[in-house]
Amino acid sequence: xxxxxxxxxxxxxxxxxxxxxxxxxxxxxxxxxxxxxxxxxxxxxxxxxxxxxxxxxxxxxxxxxxxxxxxxxxxxxxxxxxxxxxxxxxxxxxxxxxxxxxxxxxxxxxxxxxxxxxxxxxxxxxxxxxxxxxxxxxxxxxxxxxxxxxxxxxxxxxxxxxxxxxxxxxxxxxxxxxxxxxxxxxxxxxxxxxxxxxxxxxxxxxxxxx
Numbered sequence: 001x002x003x004x005x006x007x008x009x010x011x012x013x014x015x016x017x018x019x020x021x022x023x024x025x026x027x028x029x030x031x032x033x034x035x036x037x038x039x040x041x042x043x044x045x046x047x048x049x050x051x052x053x054x055x056x057x058x059x060x061x062x063x064x065x066x067x068x069x070x071x072x073x074x075x076x077x078x079x080x081x082x083x084x085x086x087x088x089x090x091x092x093x094x095x096x097x098x099x100x101x102x103x104x105x106x107x108x109x110x111x112x113x114x115x116x117x118x119x120x121x122x123x124x125x126x127x128x129x130x131x132x133x134x135x136x137x138x139x140x141x142x143x144x145x146x147x148x149x150x151x152x153x154x155x156x157x158x159x160x161x162x163x164x165x166x167x168x169x170x171x172x173x174x175x176x177x178x179x180x181x182x183x184x185x186x187x188x189x190x191x192x193x194x195x196x197x198x199x200x201x202x203x204x205x206x207x208x209x210x
Contacts, residue, residue, distance in 0.1 A: 105127065
């Protein structure tokens with residue numbers, strides 16, 4: 001139906017809201033497109049490449065992290081920069097928002113709760129490996145994978161609840177369904193998906209048929 005070309009590779013999934021597409025790109029830009037015909041509505045310079053899709057605050061803002069370590073807020077209607085919070089480490093994971101707080105991890109293994117109103121971190125939790133995927137925000141806990149093979153489970157106060165070891169490299173976001181937490185495994189030759197119960201115990205693992 002239509003095609004839109006950027007100046008470099010696209011690693012991020014598109015984000016959608018109210019008839020518009022928001023696209024993070026490796027050419028240091030955020031693009032807003034019409035879902036109807038692919039026309040460019042606006043573009044914004046992020047200063048460095050963006051690996052993941054933005055998080056959307058409906059009608060207000062987009063939040064995105066960059067390889068350069070910046071957490072950036074853009075006006076959803078115009079693309080103008082609302083604010084930027086710099087850090088020393090690249091942000092690959094999509095920042096997830098809940099009750100005006102952004103939750104995200106960085107390549108140094110820091111998981112951060114960031115107060116949008118005050119534009120300052122509330123707390124920080126140190127995982128044992130890089131965090132490259134979005135967190136799962138549940139009612140009473142936050143769950144996120146880290147490269148060292150741990151499913152990190154913390155409360156909304158930043159205190160650890162559980163940290164079950166999967167013993168494989170983890171790069172994807174956990175998914176919750178029917179009382180289980182599903183975690184994709186990257187390097188194992190024996191399994192590609194693990195299902196954990198609420199206590200972090202493995203209930204089953206899916207293995208590739210031989």
